[in-house]
Amino acid sequence: MYGGKAVDYVLTIVVGWLAWKLVRFIWKREEHKRIFADIPLLCHHWFWGITEEVKSVNDLTMLAQRFVEKTGAKWFSTWLLFLEPAVFPCHPDIFRAVYSAIDVRKRHGWAGPYRMFAAWAGEGLLTSNGKKWERNRRLLTPAFHFDILKSYVNVYNTTTSIFMDKIGQATSDGKSVDVYPYISRATLDTMLRCGMSYVDPSVQNDGNQHPYVSAVHRLGALLFERLLKPVLYWDFIYYNMTAEGKEFRKYCDKVHQFADEIILDRRRSIKAQTSDECTKRKRHLDFLDILITARDDAGLALTDKEIREEVDTFLFAGHDTTASAISWCLYSLGLHPGVQDAVRDEIEAILPGDEQPTSEIITQLQYTTCVIKEVLRFFSPVPAQSRILARPLTMEGKTFPAGQIIDIQQNALHHNPAVWGDDHNEFKPERFLPENSVNRDPFAFLPFAAGQRNCIGQHFAMNEIKTFVASVVKRFTLKVDRDRTAVPIAEITTRAKDGIYLHFLERKSSV
Numbered sequence: 001m002y003g004g005k006a007v008d009y010v011l012t013i014v015v016g017w018l019a020w021k022l023v024r025f026i027w028k029r030e031e032h033k034r035i036f037a038d039i040p041l042l043c044h045h046w047f048w049g050i051t052e053e054v055k056s057v058n059d060l061t062m063l064a065q066r067f068v069e070k071t072g073a074k075w076f077s078t079w080l081l082f083l084e085p086a087v088f089p090c091h092p093d094i095f096r097a098v099y100s101a102i103d104v105r106k107r108h109g110w111a112g113p114y115r116m117f118a119a120w121a122g123e124g125l126l127t128s129n130g131k132k133w134e135r136n137r138r139l140l141t142p143a144f145h146f147d148i149l150k151s152y153v154n155v156y157n158t159t160t161s162i163f164m165d166k167i168g169q170a171t172s173d174g175k176s177v178d179v180y181p182y183i184s185r186a187t188l189d190t191m192l193r194c195g196m197s198y199v200d201p202s203v204q205n206d207g208n209q210h211p212y213v214s215a216v217h218r219l220g221a222l223l224f225e226r227l228l229k230p231v232l233y234w235d236f237i238y239y240n241m242t243a244e245g246k247e248f249r250k251y252c253d254k255v256h257q258f259a260d261e262i263i264l265d266r267r268r269s270i271k272a273q274t275s276d277e278c279t280k281r282k283r284h285l286d287f288l289d290i291l292i293t294a295r296d297d298a299g300l301a302l303t304d305k306e307i308r309e310e311v312d313t314f315l316f317a318g319h320d321t322t323a324s325a326i327s328w329c330l331y332s333l334g335l336h337p338g339v340q341d342a343v344r345d346e347i348e349a350i351l352p353g354d355e356q357p358t359s360e361i362i363t364q365l366q367y368t369t370c371v372i373k374e375v376l377r378f379f380s381p382v383p384a385q386s387r388i389l390a391r392p393l394t395m396e397g398k399t400f401p402a403g404q405i406i407d408i409q410q411n412a413l414h415h416n417p418a419v420w421g422d423d424h425n426e427f428k429p430e431r432f433l434p435e436n437s438v439n440r441d442p443f444a445f446l447p448f449a450a451g452q453r454n455c456i457g458q459h460f461a462m463n464e465i466k467t468f469v470a471s472v473v474k475r476f477t478l479k480v481d482r483d484r485t486a487v488p489i490a491e492i493t494t495r496a497k498d499g500i501y502l503h504f505l506e507r508k509s510s511v
């Protein structure tokens, strides 16, 4: 008898809970409809929402870009299944509102990309939110001080020289090669040297023989594959029931172990050395020195785990992004010989002969900087980010509730004809000359995002790209392989669908 009553109670609670959920869902949906009434909607299926036409990050990027090219709209919305509408900014006014608001957070949760990345890089700067992020951003900002960045130019020169020798050998028979893997290894080499003074000539060897290099590359690929398959979003399924999940965990353990050993080693040598010995032995202050010695307002240091999380974050955030930017730069120079000549003329006027660029030299490269910026506009190396409102936010007179998803697509902004003109699909570095930029909205060009969650490594990246481009253009004439057009594809970074094939012709041997 008691058993029957208990079942009745349980059933009543379950049905009541489901009814409450349903009423809340309908109410929320109506509320969403009201708020989104006059924001252009980009999908029409009431149940599947956008998932029918969008199967990858690239599909979404293309959808957004095509829509904006046609309409010049300020924003649009889509539905993720029938569950949630997402706002897509396309215009400086909306980007300003989103990036300037304090309570806009990185999106974790079931489908949140930052949650999936956190399995690898923990609560590093890229993924964390709130107080933890605030503290670590404050502690890490000195690592990107102008004077510290200056000392890295020597590292960029070293890694670029290795790259040039490798690419020179690979193309000495006149054939084109896909530059992306070469550049990706070179930028990882840079990050390992600047991040941890880790120097190993095999990092830039072909074929990813280096165990850490192959692990980092594989983790990036696995992360991206997971993002494309919602069924793998459940950790239980991913880690226990799929080979990919097990492989991801295995590589996470490997990279963690690698970083842990380096951190331990550094702690030991810091303890053993007098400060005098330190300055004599080390060529530059690296991120690890700064992470180990940083103290917050309460005098507390970062734990070993926190240091490792930041190291992993820098290695990820700092190498594939610059690899994308440099690859598209070299491609654009190969595609536009006139621009390539102008870049070379500028560099040779400042830096004749065989000398390598210095930090002073790269600040003088005005036209080259315009070319790099045009590449960052045209190919946005980090094509997408996902945010969620922690508090209501008013934009264009509409108040969006806490929990609202904002999906940022840099390409939609950078290819909006209402912002960049009808020639936005033409490669024109002159757009960025000072005289052509005076009236530009500061939120029109945002390859490094903006506001408090902007890219902490943007000056590091610009210096590295300039050094790389200056040296490569001095040594080689670049030509695109006309039989193999490079087609950009938006993944975690913007890559080329079937590679970026270029010819590198040694200039000295060709005269």
Ligand code: HEM
Pocket: 125, 126, 127, 137, 313, 314, 317, 318, 319, 321, 322, 325, 380, 381, 382, 385, 386, 447, 448, 449, 452, 453, 454, 455, 456, 457, 458, 460, 461
């Ligand atoms: C062309 C190269 C680069 C581009 C286009 C780029 C772009 C971006 C963008 C768009 C974000 C915001 C990401 C988000 O909100 O999810 C970001 C954040 C970040 N970037 Fe970069 N990045 C580049 C290079 C670098 C480098 C070289 C480093 C490190 C040395 C770096 C470290 C970071 C970190 C740590 C964050 C998180 C910052 C925070 O939230 O406080 N990035 N980057």
